[in-house]
Amino acid sequence: MSRVLGWVLLGVPLLAALAGPLSAGPVRAASIPLLPPGGAHPLGTDVLGRDVLGLALHGGGSVLALAGGALALSYLAGVPLALAAVGQPYRWADRWLTRGLDLVLALPGLLVLMVLAATGTRTAGALVVAVAVLQLPAVVRIVRGAALDAGRRGAVEAMALQGESWWRIHFGYIGRGVLAPVAVDAGGRLSLVLYLVASANFLGLGLDPATADWAVLVERNQEALFLQPCAVLVPAALLVALCTGINLTVDHHLATGRGPRTRTS
Template sequence: MLGVPALVALVGPALAGPVRSVAGPLEPPGAEFPLGTDVLGRDVLALALSGGTSIVVLAGLSLLLSYLVGVPLALLVTSRHNRWADGFLLRVMDFVLALPGLLVLLVLAATGWRGVATLVVAIAVLQLPAVVRIVRSAALAPGCRAAVEAMMMQGEPWWRIHLGYVGRAVLGPVLVDAGNRLSLVLYLLASANFLGLGLAPSASDWAVLVERNKEALFLQPLTVLVPAALLVALCMGTNLLLDQSLARRNGAATA
């Protein structure tokens, strides 16, 4: 399930035809256009082949940035056992968590903060509170183990204890959360692109196609179902792969 959308995103743009308007809007599938056309008269097959690269790259960058910031931050606060710093961090995260994602994107679009970089940073910040809370909760028990105390008594550096030992202990929950969070990131990307915050509403991005053609679902369903199926396969395939990897890791650790 992951291989199909990944392969389409990788080699699809080289195989896709023109993504400009080439016919009338919402034409049914036929010999010339196997999947029909969308609301702008573009070939749905060409759009599906060319629209995966942007969504995979943007979603991957957003998730990577949120975890690159959130994981070390949560481990740092947890390891110091500083109640004041821990409480301050959680209150800041609570404030960000209370902000509706779509409202933040609307404000950014209205104030002129547009572009791919802005979109990636905004979505990463919106995911940061949940990432910090999950990592902090997962790190509390491993951080109190006798092994951590022994490493501290032996003079091991902080980064080796908490980023190495405790970081490996929280890897499982982080991977599970990343797989589940992918669907939320895809939703925010589609909404932001449709608002003009990142990609243009006429882009061939899979998420943008679903948002752009949703009103034509019953007139030309393939304009929505094809990119939606690729997105669903991407999410489910990623989660299944992570679950299988974690099962193998746990099995190896048990053995």
């Protein structure tokens, strides 16, 4: 039951985000603001007079793009950093890297985003980098733990005795060994990244206030919640369904033991 529910909750917002812009017309202010649901506008209009259904169909792409970009950047930086830290011979460098990243890990994510918004840096690129940096310490820890385990295998000693290069051992063999933990972690971490991206857009950081983005729509229409609830509840429900669907799907995947496996020597 949870598997079906997870796929439904995940599939609906994904379908709306990916296929919605193809089926919906252009989003523009073409009617009276805050109209209730009716014939011409099945979900009513928002505070700018835009069709809520059209906004909902257009608003998921930016959420997925920002969250996906931040998640990819955190792993593109974290995986090589962790592998290099584990592979180098100076233990003090590994310790200092871990301690330095612990300082970032201790920072509350929302507080960092609020400070960033207060500085006036509100671009989408800044948001992606900020969220990626906030995820970097946890990513490095996950990869570092997996790399230490993979580095204790006999195959690593055998490759070293055969004269294999440091790069081939640590970024080749051990790098392949951490792919499974990284894939599992990425599935669960995506919901956290989505939460941070949505919260940042709600705070006005990242996207223009007129953008058709689910989080921006919630922020722009929150004062009209009781006048036109669909303008707030529909995009909010899509965000909640996306995060919940990801969590349920990943949890079921792990519980049934069908997660990615590492190769053993």
